[in-house]
Amino acid sequence: MSSRVKDIVIVANNDWHDLWFQRQQFACGFALRGFKVFYLNRALQRWPTINHFKRRFFLFGKKIIHNKNTIPPNIRVITPFWLPPFEILRPINRKLIQITISSYRLDVQSPWLITYIPSYNTIDLIRIIKPYKVAYINVHNYDEDIVISDLLKAEKELVKQADLLFGDSNYNMERLSRLSPGKQVFPSLPGVNYNLFRRAFRGDEFRRCKTIYYFGGIGPHLDLSLYGALASTYKVVFVGIVAPGVYNQIPAQIEIRPPVANSALPDVLKEADILTIFYKDSPYIRGVIPAKFFECLATGKPVLVSGLSEAKPYLDVVYDVQGSEQIAREVIKNLSETETEYRLRRQDEIAKEADWTRRFESFASKLGL
Incomplete structure (x- = not known):
């Protein structure tokens, strides 16, 4: 398999220049092994509120200085400008996904797609780039989080499509097991340098x-x-x-x-x-x-x-x-x-x-x- 797969696509739930998490660490690991890694920064998951803007741009009334994490060779960081993944917006988002692929020359060849976000936008990205296989890593208890209802619907569809399922906690592993009877769910816990x-x-x-x-x-x-x-x-x-x-x-x-x-x-x-x-x-x-x-x-x-x-x-x-x-x-x-x-x-x-x-x-x- 490793001789066939040359590219890795990571659909992340945080930006590259955000706090350092598993997403960036795994991207670096694949890059060191010679894979070309396309890291997609977090896209909108719901309509932004005033508080979202405050959190992104202000801290105690002052502008936040964001981290500038090093981007290693073999990693391309992409910021997708997609609308929130409501089912009704799928036709528009499919076009925006195509534009992203074209604008960033996301010329992947039979990649492994690793996603941390179970949205309709992710599902449509999968349909468009036709990855070799798909891995879904569940890092949130979406049942209790503040998410749009369409994300929960999309997650059920993604779980059926995914070739491998992972949870970042025992709770989330059990959660995925309930969503995917018969499928094995593996641990992918947080780590540390x-x-x-x-x-x-x-x-x-x-x-x-x-x-x-x-x-x-x-x-x-x-x-x-x-x-x-x-x-x-x-x-x-x-x-x-x-x-x-x-x-x-x-x-x-x-x-x-x-x-x-x-x-x-x-x-x-x-x-x-x-x-x-x-x-x-x-x-x-x-x-x-x-x-x-x-x-x-x-x-x-x-x-x-x-x-x-x-x-x-x-x-x-x-x-x-x-x-x-x-x-x-x-x-x-x-x-x-x-x-x-x-x-x-x-x-x-x-x-x-x-x-x-x-x-x-x-x-x-x-x-x-």
Whole structure:
């Protein structure tokens, strides 16, 4: 198969110059193996609102400086200008897809198409470029997300067409299994650049226990009340972009720092004694295992979580505080005793197993590439 397939098309759900996720990492992996990779930036999934524009262009009233991730040789980044994937708009979008193919000279030859978006636009792209095979990676619990109803209809059609199905969490794997009885669903979990994030490790974190960090999107999904309660005793720092309407809800004691590129993030996190992922429990969050989870593990620092059902298989190396300030304080108080040599070694093993090199090799082998 590998001798026949020369091109890879990735229909991504985030832009190349956005935060670094599996999509960009896999694109780089295929490019290093000599494939020509066409990376399609996220197209509109619904009609944009004022808040979408605010989030894209403004942060606290100032223009956001977006990341500029390096684009390796063999990768072409394409920004498709398509309308939202409503079924009624399919005739127009088919023409826009043709224009995209022509304008960007998307001259693919029997490619593997890997999509993270299960829309009618994706299905029509498949029909037009006629890929060798199709892989669908489910990275959202669309049943509980804010999506157009036509996307859910299109997903059922895509699942039937796809040659391989993947889920980025146990929940999403089970979700795809329900949508595709009889088809095997493989894991494609988030990963980490282990050597990069290991730079954040100091070795005295569990003895110091003064600073608590969270990094990533700062939105209504965070348990801000728990963070605020801990901020009365500890230095609490958020690193990331604040969603519109959330800034005024963040307790004043919490320090907010702007996002940085992944390459610089470990140096920022070096100051942290404890890393946290405190989410509010919700039907959508129950299907989430964030990319930052394995990045946190790779730092070797104590990791506290809350509202993260997908962390249950890792409770031998992370602490679930269950939304409780009291439990969180008890955990922090006892870290000098609980952060044993075995626990630290096991955390390190899990982080190494999640290294992007291994994640990519596993994924590519499923595709036979």
